Amino acid sequence: MKPANSEERMMYYGKGDVFVYRTFAKPLSGIQSIPESDFTGRENIIFGMNVKIAVGGEDFLPSFTEGDNRLVVATDSMKNFIQRHAAQYEGSTMEGFLEFVSRRFLETYPQMSSILITGKETPFEAALVPVDSVLQESCLVFRHSRNEYATVTLEMVRTENDAAIVSHLCGISDLQLIKVSGNSFTGFVRDEYTTLPEDGNRPLFIYLNIGWRYGDVQDAMGKDAARYVPAEQVRDIAGAVFEQVETRSIQHLIYHIGCRVLERFPQLEEVRFESQNRTWDTVVDTIPNSTGRVYTEPRPPYGFQGFSVIRQDLGQKGSNQ
Ligand SMILES: O=c1[nH]c(=O)c2[nH]c(=O)[nH]c2[nH]1
Numbered sequence: 673m674k675p676a677n678s679e680e681r682m683m684y685y686g687k688g689d690v691f692v693y694r695t696f697a698k699p700l701s702g703i704q705s706i707p708e709s710d711f712t713g714r715e716n717i718i719f720g721m722n723v724k725i726a727v728g729g730e731d732f733l734p735s736f737t738e739g740d741n742r743l744v745v746a747t748d749s750m751k752n753f754i755q756r757h758a759a760q761y762e763g764s765t766m767e768g769f770l771e772f773v774s775r776r777f778l779e780t781y782p783q784m785s786s787i788l789i790t791g792k793e794t795p796f797e798a799a800l801v802p803v804d805s806v807l808q809e810s811c812l813v814f815r816h817s818r819n820e821y822a823t824v825t826l827e828m829v830r831t832e833n834d835a836a837i838v839s840h841l842c843g844i845s846d847l848q849l850i851k852v853s854g855n856s857f858t859g860f861v862r863d864e865y866t867t868l869p870e871d872g873n874r875p876l877f878i879y880l881n882i883g884w885r886y887g888d889v890q891d892a893m894g895k896d897a898a899r900y901v902p903a904e905q906v907r908d909i910a911g912a913v914f915e916q917v918e919t920r921s922i923q924h925l926i927y928h929i930g931c932r933v934l935e936r937f938p939q940l941e942e943v944r945f946e947s948q949n950r951t952w953d954t955v956v957d958t959i960p961n962s963t964g965r966v967y968t969e970p971r972p973p974y975g976f977q978g979f980s981v982i983r984q985d986l987g988q989k990g991s992n993q
Pocket of ligand 1: 857868920921922923949975
């Protein structure tokens with residue numbers, strides 16, 4: 673909870689893997705539509721997440737130094753607190769729920785002065801079922817998705833007579849995207865250590881975690897759905913930009929995805945990327961009478977990139993190519 677170089681002592685405790693599945697939460701509707709996405713809202717028939725909470729406060733010092741548990745809220749109780757508050761949450765976003773439950777912790781336990789809370793969505797997709805001979809999304813049956821999932825981290829501190837969010841990051845994790853052609857990687861440093869050939873047309877496979885920060889964190893809560901940024905729309909922007917840009921590298925691609933996200937959502941200040949290169953290895957380069965090839969999984973080690981796109985980048989954006 674404290675930066676590694678902080679003079680202050682590190683001290684926190686909490687609970688991870690707190691699974692919460694709330695059924696029939698309030699649907700999310702009224703979000704802005706964007707050209708890159710057909711996402712219009714969430715039914716929230718299953719509102720599921722994995723929560724991790726860490727609480728801090730000087731009052732916990734004797735629990736470490738003297739074994740004095742008088743102010744210790746058992747982490748088992750924290751788990752119950754989070755799960756039972758899911759029944760009381762009246763909103764429709766993970767951000768809103770985590771803010772709600774963090775405020776309730778600070779209201780209930782004066783010995784807690786800060787909360788760091790993370791939620792990872794457990795994604796479910798509606799099964800398609802026939803209704804009057806037409807396939808429609810079921811309201812009852814869902815497939816547990818193994819694909820990407822939304823994430824939220826909030827840090828909340830007690831203030832004089834209230835609580836305030838001092839940092840936040842919303843996001844989408846484990847997005848795995850491949851573009852089978854239209855990607856090059858050329859012109860990089862060639863010296864005695866270079867064995868990688870230049871490639872004018874590679875199948876670029878990336879693992880992507882994307883995070884975003886709002887100018888006003890209250891926009892993240894979804895009370896005004898028109899100002900909320902759904903992870904599904906960010907996911908769809910990533911796919912659309914990947915399709916549209918002749919990528920010269922992953923570095924080049926993520927910059928353009930970030931610029932597009934900031935263009936679509938003026939309420940955001942920053943978009944952050946962590947990417948990993950999982951480009952397939954070529955096994956058969958040329959197949960007679962076909963433009964296809966045969967590939968296999970890449971071998972470790974894997975390259976990675978980290979990059980933040982900020983508002984100032986929009987003014988200086990280069991060409992899309
Ligand atoms: O998109 C890429 N960026 C790199 O920096 C790099 N380095 C490398 O070996 N392959 C790639 N691909």
